[in-house]
Every structure is written in structure tokens, then in C-alpha cells.
Amino acid sequence: KQEVTQIPAALSVPEGENLVLNCSFTDSAIYNLQWFRQDPGKGLTSLLLIQSSQREQTSGRLNASLDKSSGRSTLYIAASQPGDSATYLCAVLNYGQNFVFGPGTRLSVLP
Amino acid sequence: DTAVSQTPKYLVTQMGNDKSIKCEQNLGHDTMYWYKQDSKKFLKIMFSYNNKELIINETVPNRFSPKSPDKAHLNLHINSLELGDSAVYFCASSPSGQFATNEKLFFGSGTQLSVL
Numbered sequence: 001k002q003e004v005t006q007i008p009a010a011l012s013v014p015e016g017e018n019l020v021l022n023c024s025f026t027d028s029a030i031y032n033l034q035w036f037r038q039d040p041g042k043g044l045t046s047l048l049l050i051q052s053s054q055r056e057q058t059s060g061r062l063n064a065s066l067d068k069s070s071g072r073s074t075l076y077i078a079a080s081q082p083g084d085s086a087t088y089l090c091a092v093l094n095y096g097q098n099f100v101f102g103p104g105t106r107l108s109v110l111p
Numbered sequence: 112d113t114a115v116s117q118t119p120k121y122l123v124t125q126m127g128n129d130k131s132i133k134c135e136q137n138l139g140h141d142t143m144y145w146y147k148q149d150s151k152k153f154l155k156i157m158f159s160y161n162n163k164e165l166i167i168n169e170t171v172p173n174r175f176s177p178k179s180p181d182k183a184h185l186n187l188h189i190n191s192l193e194l195g196d197s198a199v200y201f202c203a204s205s206p207s208g209q210f211a212t213n214e215k216l217f218f219g220s221g222t223q224l225s226v227l
Contacts, residue, residue: 031212043115043201043218044154051212087152091216098144098167099216101154 002027002094004102012108013080021075021105023090028068031093035064035075038087038104047088048075080109114138117202117219124192125227131188132222134202140217142166142208143185145177146201148221154201160185161208192226199223 003026013019023033032051036044048057048064050073056065063076073090089104117134124130136143144167145157159167160179174190189196202219 031214034215036216036218041221041223043220044203044216046215046217049213049215053212089154091154093214098156098159104152 002030002092002100004090004092004100006088006090006102006105008105009103010106010108012110014110015080015082017080017109018076018078019080019107021077021088021107023073023075023102025071025073025092025100027094028071029095030068031095033064033066033073034091034093034099035062035073036089036091038089040086044089077107080107082109082111084109115202115204115217115219117200117222119222120220121223121225123225123227126192126194128192129188129190130192130224131186132200132202132224133184133186134219135184136202136204136217137183138204138206138217139183140204140206141182142205143179143182144203144205144216145185145187146203148199148201150198158185158187159208166208189224192224194226197224197226 034049035047038044050057050066061078066073087104087106091099091101115136142161144159158177162182163179176188179185199221
């Protein structure tokens with residue numbers, strides 16, 4: 001059964017820092033991995049989707065990488081801003097199953 | 112234009128009551144989902160429907176009954192509400208549900224259910 005973990009559980013950084021969020025999964029038989037952002041009281045917004053054959057995807061200050069064989073993905077946020085404060089979740093789309101989510105990393109970017 | 116919309120946003124009710132949450136998507140997607148996010152923020156799949164047909168039914172009490180009148184709507188009815196049902200319920204949709212490499216989830220803004 002697929003299990004997804006994320007570390008750290010929470011992270012607090014000063015504005016302007018570059019940071020890395022980690023996502024690990026136990027079963028490498030996945031179609032893709034998706035990173036989401038969740039603001040308090042809101043739904044999830046998709047940030048990046050990496051297909052199983054891809055190594056990374058970029059959108060603005062965000063870069064996500066995928067190493068399927070080792071079951072790892074990282075989300076890199078450059079030059080963090082207070083507006084980046086949110087919970088970041090990763091989810092993998094499994095063969096024969098469905099999207100399985102990690103517990104999230106709660107990010108606070110301090111002005 | 113909200114892509115995936117669910118109502119109500121907040122639902123406060125007494126134990127034992129029956130309640131419904133509605134969801135609609137205007138993205139033309141074939142597959143819709145209900146997820147439950149508990150107090151520890153874990154998101155877990157409850158149901159998925161592809162073109163009005165039930166595809167996934169996780170281990171959910173049969174007090175929870177999804178209904179899909181058409182592929183743009185997936186409602187969730189809950190009978191005999193219990194304290195443990197308190198959570199945030201998210202509706203989501205994806206283009207095909209065919210588990211392709213570019214299959215992507217789109218979420219509604221959630222319904223916070225509080226059972227007193």
C-alpha cells in the first residue's frame with residue numbers, strides 16, 4: 001500500500017530565503033506526482049505536476065523534482081515571500097489506485 | 112467562474128441528523144471525487160465517480176452515500192451524523208480518471224462539517 005510522507009512537518013523562514021520541501025513515497029509505480037498549496041479555510045490549488053517520465057517541472061519561483069526510483073520529490077521555492085505561507089501537500093497517482101496524499105508541510109515566511 | 116464549487120461552506124448540525132453536501136464542476140471532467148480531511152490534515156479518498164458510475168468506494172461507513180445525477184455533479188449525503196464525522200470534506204474532479212500520467216486533480220474550497 002502506497003504511503004506518502006513529507007518532511008519537515010512545519011517550517012518557518014525569514015523572507016527572501018530559498019527553501020526545500022521534501023516528499024517521499026514507498027511505491028515507485030506511479031503515473032505522476034502533484035504538488036498542491038492549501039491556504040487556511042481554502043481548497044487545494046495545484047502548483048506543479050511531474051509525470052513519471054519527467055525529472056522536474058518549473059513554474060515561476062517554484063521548481064519540483066522527481067526521482068521515481070528512490071521514491072522522492074522536492075519542491076524548491078526561491079526567494080520566499082510572506083505570501084508563500086501556506087501548507088504544501090504532495091500527492092502521487094498510483095497504478096491501479098488513486099491519488100494518495102502526504103500530510104503536508106506548513107510553511108511560514110516571516111516578513 | 113468557479114471550476115469546482117461545493118455548498119455549503121460551513122455545516123453545523125446535531126448528532127443523529129441527516130445532511131447533504133453538493134458539488135458541481137464546470138470543467139467538463141469525467142471523474143469526480145470526495146475526500147475527507149481530518150483534524151490532523153490528512154486527506155483521504157472516500158469515493159470517486161467516472162461519468163456517473165461509482166469507481167472507488169473506500170472503507171467508508173454506509174451512512175455516507177454519494178449520488179451523481181450527471182457527470183458534472185457529485186453530492187454526498189450523510190445519515191445519522193456522528194461526532195467523528197466532523198472534518199472538512201473536499202470535492203475534486205479530474206479530466207478522465209484514466210490514471211494517465213497527465214491526470215490532474217482540481218479541488219473545491221471544502222465544506223467544514225461540525226457535528227455537535
